[in-house]
Amino acid sequence: MYELDYSPVRLNDWNEYFVRYKQSGDIKYYNEFLNFYEPILQERSLRFVRRYELEEYRIDDLKQIFSSLLWKDLQTYDSNIPLLQQIKFKALNAWHEYVRLNCGNFQPDNRNQYTLLRKIARLYYAKSDDKKTTREIITEIAKELDLTEKSVEDYITAVATFKPKYNADFYVEEEDGEFFSPIPDNYTTEDWFFRLERREKLISALSDLTITEQKLIEIRFGICLNCLGNLPKSTMSASSMSLGLTESGAEKKLKTILKKLRKALQE
Secondary structure (H helix, E strand, O other), X not given: OOOOOXXXXXXXXXXXXXXXXXXXXXXXXXXXXHHHHHHHHHHHHHHHHHHOOOOHHHHHHHHHHHHHHHHHHHOOOOOOOOHHHHHHHHHHHHHHHHHHHHOOOOOOOOHHHHHHHHHHHHHHHHHHHHOOOHHHHHHHHHHHHOOOHHHHHHHHHHHXXXXXXXXXXXXXXHHHHHHHXXXXXXXXXXXXXXXXXXXXHHHHHHHOOOHHHHHHHHHHHOEOOOOOOEOOOOOHHHHHHHOOOOHHXXXXXXXXXXXXXXXXXXX
């Protein structure tokens, strides 16, 4: 998709392509970056469509979204933060927006409706393991989210028509997975650098949490706060019970914790 009619020399640092483009205005540096980065972009696009069970022909659309965002931000890029690191987060949000607007028979009207659909489905999948009836689960979700049971039922029905199939992993909130996602095998040197840098900030921020907050993170996400290694994960219901909290109280506390951590990582 991003092949060139000549053989460019590979630079050691991805960001050097963007710096050279800003200095010279020569579009060849943008094109050369895409030429060398395409195998990584292809793999990430493939993981996205497989994880969310999209058709593989959509990979080219995802790659085009990425390159368009990169080109747009490159025009005003003037920061000490490598541009690629910024684009990765923007591209993920843009890919989800693409899913909302283009995939499946059901199309949420807006981003908030799309987020609510994913949240309701996530709760539905989590509560389905508790041997409750569908009606009981709908009633609980409606109460937790301050919605009517009819509204919750409509959203759950919509999940079946939004896409041919779904897995619960799709409905994990981005803010939950942002800090504790697994590391892909094909991470580049730049990926490792930024993950380790964020890891140090994360460990420092985690140490400032209360004991209850730390335990909630450990139980809910299945992560050892001493080494950031893996532990068994628990549902929100089980996590709240183990700490003597209501499920809604634990969820509110978790959102507050994640906001603290996000702020610490941005400093």
